[in-house]
Amino acid sequence: xxxxxxxxxxxxxxxxxxxxxxxxxxxxxxxxxxxxxxxxxxxxxxxxxxxxxxxxxxxxxxxxxxxxxxxxxxxxxxxxxxxxxxxxxxxxxxxxxxxxxxxxxxxxxxxxxxxxxxxxxxxxxxxxxxxxxxxxxxxxxxxxxxxxxxxxxxxxxxxxxxxxxxxxxxxxxxxxxxxxxxxxxxxxxxxxxxxxxxxxxxxxxxxxxxxxxxxxxxxxxxxxxxxxxxxxxxxxxxxxxxxxxxxxxxxxxxxxxxxxxxxxxxxxxxx
Numbered sequence: 373x374x375x376x377x378x379x380x381x382x383x384x385x386x387x388x389x390x391x392x393x394x395x396x397x398x399x400x401x402x403x404x405x406x407x408x409x410x411x412x413x414x415x416x417x418x419x420x421x422x423x424x425x426x427x428x429x430x431x432x433x434x435x436x437x438x439x440x441x442x443x444x445x446x447x448x449x450x451x452x453x454x455x456x457x458x459x460x461x462x463x464x465x466x467x468x469x470x471x472x473x474x475x476x477x478x479x480x481x482x483x484x485x486x487x488x489x490x491x492x493x494x495x496x497x498x499x500x501x502x503x504x505x506x507x508x509x510x511x512x513x514x515x516x517x518x519x520x521x522x523x524x525x526x527x528x529x530x531x532x533x534x535x536x537x538x539x540x541x542x543x544x545x546x547x548x549x550x551x552x553x554x555x556x557x558x559x560x561x562x563x564x565x566x567x568x569x570x571x572x573x574x575x576x577x578x579x580x581x582x583x584x585x586x587x588x589x590x591x592x593x594x595x596x597x598x599x600x601x602x603x604x605x606x607x608x609x610x611x612x613x614x615x616x617x618x619x620x621x622x623x624x625x626x627x628x629x630x631x632x633x634x635x636x637x638x639x640x641x642x643x
Contacts, residue, residue, distance in 0.1 A: 373392065373393075374392055374407070375391075375392055375393055375403060375404040375407050375408075376389060376390065376391065376392060376404065376407040376408045376411050377389070377390040377392040377429070378390075378411055378415075379641075379642070379643065381642055384636060385420060385421060385422035385423065385573060385634065385636075386421070386422065386423040386424070386425065386569060386636070387415055387418075387421060387423075387424055387425070388424075388425040388426075388427065388642075388643045389408070389411055389412075389415075389424065389425070389426050389427075390427055390428070390429050391404070391408075391426075391427070391428040391429060391433070391434055392429045393429075394428075394429045394430025394431070394432075395430075396435075396438055397430070397431075397432040397434070397435035397480070397481055398428040398429065398430065398432055398433065398434040398435065399434065399435045399436060399437060399438035399439070399441075400434065400436065400437050400438060400441075400460070400484075400485050400486070401437070401438040401440070401441040402441065402456065402459060404438075405459050405460065405463050406459070408463055409459075409462060409463055409466060412463070412466045412467065412470065413466070415470075416466070416470060416471055421471075421472055422472050422473075422572065422573060422577050422580070423472055423473055423474075423475065423569055423572050423573070424470060424472055424473070424474045424475070425474070425475050425476075425477065425565070425643050426467075426474055426475070426476045426477070426489070426493060427476070427477040427478075427643065428477075428478070428479070428480075430480075431479065431480045432479065432480030432481040432482075433476075433477075433478040433479055433480060433481065433482050433486060433490075433502070434481065434482060434483070434485070434486035434489060435481040435483050435484075435486065436481075436483035436484025436485050436486050436507055437484055437485060442511070457516075457517055460485055460488070460517050460518075461517050463489075464488050464489070464492050464517065464518065464521055467489065467492035467493060468492040468521055468588055469584075469585075469588055470584070471581050471584065471585075472577075472580060472581060472584070473494045473495065473572055473580060473584065474492075474493040474494050474495075475493065475494065475495045475496075475497065475565065475568060475569075476489070476490050476493035476495070476496045476497070477497050477498075477561060477565070477643075478490060478496060478497070478498045478499070478502050478552070479498065479499035479501060479502055479558060480499075480501060480502060480503070481503060481505075482498075482502055482503065482504045482505075483503075483504070483505045483507045484505070484506070484507045484508055484515065484518075485515075485517070485518060487504055487505075487506065487515070487518060487522060488515070488517065488518025488521055488522060490551070490552070491518065491521040491522045491524075491525045491526075491551070492521050494584070495553055495568060496551070496552040496553050496554075497552070497553065497554050497555075497556065497561060497564060497565065497568075498543045498546065498547075498552045498554070498555050498556075499543070499555070499556070499557060499558050499561075500543055500544075500555055500556075500557060501543070502542075502543040502546070502552075502555075503540045503541070503542065503543075504540065504541050504542075504543075504546055504551070505534075505538060505539070505540040505541070506534055506535045506538055507538055508538070509535070509536065509537075509538045510538045514535075515535065524591040525550070525551050526549050526550075526551050527549055530549050543555045562638050562640075562643070565638065565643060566636070566637070566638045569636060569638070570635050570636065573633065573634045573635065573636065574629065574630075574633040574634075574635075576616045576617070576620055576630070576632060577616070577632055578611075578614065578616045579611070579616065579617075579620075582607070582611070586607075616632070619631055619632070
């Protein structure tokens with residue numbers, strides 16, 4: 373069975389990646405992460421892609437690390453364990469720096485490393501049954517690899533409690549802390565998702581790509597404040613002269629849709 377499933381619609385600006393190990397609650401293991409990484413690497417090179425959707429097959433988004441893999445890790449050397457951790461770090465980095473917006477659809481268990489996957493996405497829709505947990509400390513571990521991404525998506529005081537206690541928290545709590553953006557039953561997901569997609573697809577494709585890079589630079593401290601401010605002046609000036617911005621400004625004053633604007637109609641099985 374393919375552990376990462378790609379759903380792409382011909383001539384569509386969107387694609388969907390599906391964690392496809394429902395019998396293991398889509399738990400992470402090296403083969404899944406390797407397949408995931410390859411799909412992300414290939415999709416990141418697609419100049420026509422404008423939105424990526426990430427979801428999990430079955431009743432759970434992702435239950436964290438696969439228990440069989442964790443049991444095997446006991447006998448790994450320090451170098452092998454470091455290589456395993458580096459695989460997750462690379463995957464999270466690839467999600468966080470992916471060139472176009474990523475919408476995550478989450479349900480059921482969102483445990484351990486799965487919280488890092490969600491934190492690395494841009495927009496999150498959850499079902500009411502979604503449950504989140506920093507489960508690492510129950511096993512004598514810490515969520516070190518996911519922490520750079522989680523710290524910018526949840527309040528520190530919340531992290532202090534739930535990271536240390538490994539208590540599960542609900543979708544309602546995650547929404548209150550702005551870790552997720554909306555809660556809805558899965559039967560309503562397609563309509564909500566279609567609204568978000570069409571909103572994104574009416575925005576400038578290059579502006580969205582630049583916005584993603586800019587926000588991640590700020591969040592992950594890739595650039596100091598003075599450099600970011602100086603870079604902002606030059607970036608805005610260049611973007612105003614770009615064909616995309618020229619078209620967008622003209623379209624606004626001419627009261628028409630810009631040339632890049634498109635609308636899609638989602639059908640069953642499209643995501």
